[in-house]
Amino acid sequence: AQKVTQAQTEISVVEKEDVTLDCVYETRDTTYYLFWYKQPPSGELVFLIRRNSFDEQNEISGRYSWNFQKSTSSFNFTITASQVVDSAVYFCALSEAKGSGAGSYQLTFGKGTKLSVIP
Amino acid sequence: DSGVTQTPKHLITATGQRVTLRCSPRSGDLSVYWYQQSLDQGLQFLIQYYNGEERAKGNILERFSAQQFPDLHSELNLSSLELGDSALYFCASSLYPSTDTQYFGPGTRLTVL
Numbered sequence: 001a002q003k004v005t006q007a008q009t010e011i012s013v014v015e016k017e018d019v020t021l022d023c024v025y026e027t028r029d030t031t032y033y034l035f036w037y038k039q040p041p042s043g044e045l046v047f048l049i050r051r052n053s054f055d056e057q058n059e060i061s062g063r064y065s066w067n068f069q070k071s072t073s074s075f076n077f078t079i080t081a082s083q084v085v086d087s088a089v090y091f092c093a094l095s096e097a098k099g100s101g102a103g104s105y106q107l108t109f110g111k112g113t114k115l116s117v118i119p
Numbered sequence: 120d121s122g123v124t125q126t127p128k129h130l131i132t133a134t135g136q137r138v139t140l141r142c143s144p145r146s147g148d149l150s151v152y153w154y155q156q157s158l159d160q161g162l163q164f165l166i167q168y169y170n171g172e173e174r175a176k177g178n179i180l181e182r183f184s185a186q187q188f189p190d191l192h193s194e195l196n197l198s199s200l201e202l203g204d205s206a207l208y209f210c211a212s213s214l215y216p217s218t219d220t221q222y223f224g225p226g227t228r229l230t231v232l
Contacts, residue, residue, distance in 0.1 A: 035220070045209060045223035047121070091162065106152065106164035106177055107211075107221060 002027045004094050006110035013082050014118050020078045021113050023092030027073075029053075033095040034068065034075045035107065040088040048090075051075060082117045089114045122146065123224035125210050131230045137198040140227045144191055144212030150174070151193040152213075152221055153185055157206040168193055169215075197229070205231045 003026040013019045025034065036048040049061065051068050058067050063083075067076045079086055093107040122145035132138055144151050153165040155178075164177035168187035179185075182200075187193040197204060207226045213219035 037223070043207065043228070044121070044225045045211075047220055047222055050220050106167060106175055107154075107162075108164070109162040111161050 002029075002094055002108045004092050004108055004110035006090075006092055006113050008113045009111070010114045010116070012116045012118060015084060016081050018078060018080050019082050019115065019117075020076055021090050021092075021115070023075045023077065023110060025073050025075060025092070025094045027094060035093040035095070036066070036075075036077045037091045037093060037109075038088045039091065039112070045091070049077070079115075082115075084117050084119050087115060087117045121222040121224065123210060123212050123222055125208075125224035125227050127227060128225065129228050129230075131232065132200060133232055134200055134202060136200050136231075137196065138200065138229065140195040140197070140208055140210075140229075142193045142195070142210030142212075142224060144193070144210075145222055148212035148214050148222075149191065150213045150215060150219075151187055151191070152211040153179075153193070153195050154209040154211065154223075155206050156209060156226070157203075162209075165195070200231045202231050205229055 005024045008022055032053045034051045038046045038048055056068050063080045065078045089112040091112045092110045095105055124143045126141045130138055150169045152167045154162055155165055156162045165179040166185050167175040171187050182198050185195045207228050209226045210224045211221035213221045
């Protein structure tokens, strides 16, 4: 079974600090996709980033960056120069092919990391 | 705004009742997914539809059912409600039932009293 572990339950940082959210996953699939979603206090789930298992190139997008390492099954997410608006619960997720039919997929989510950015 | 709409936003009902949650996917998306978010279970996949057909089932109770209509909107029906069914129910959509990014609606918060 596929599994996503976010060991950090809660993190507090002071505004403008950098913060890294950890994610470790387990899968037997050779092709898979990893995602980060943000859930602000308002409750909606907002897509942030997506990564394919066959592309380990790490990228930066604005204040967001991610570090994908297949060797350690980790997909960590970093926010640079954090802002109060970054306060939210962040979820790491792994796509999983499910069911016997083609095109059957679900997301397996970690338990989330609550980030509080203090002004 | 993801483009996925869900109604109602909040729903309060009593044990034993039946409710229907509605979801409209993003324009052009053919696949719809339902997830449940509760404090003890976290975010869990319930069921997936593609172009009107059920494609995958997760931890969905027998008291729950869903369908996707020809206009691609989807409904999740919850019956014989129990206190433990209180949760935030999300709908997500993607273009195809593949590893396309799933975009989530704002959710329906269900409270069972």
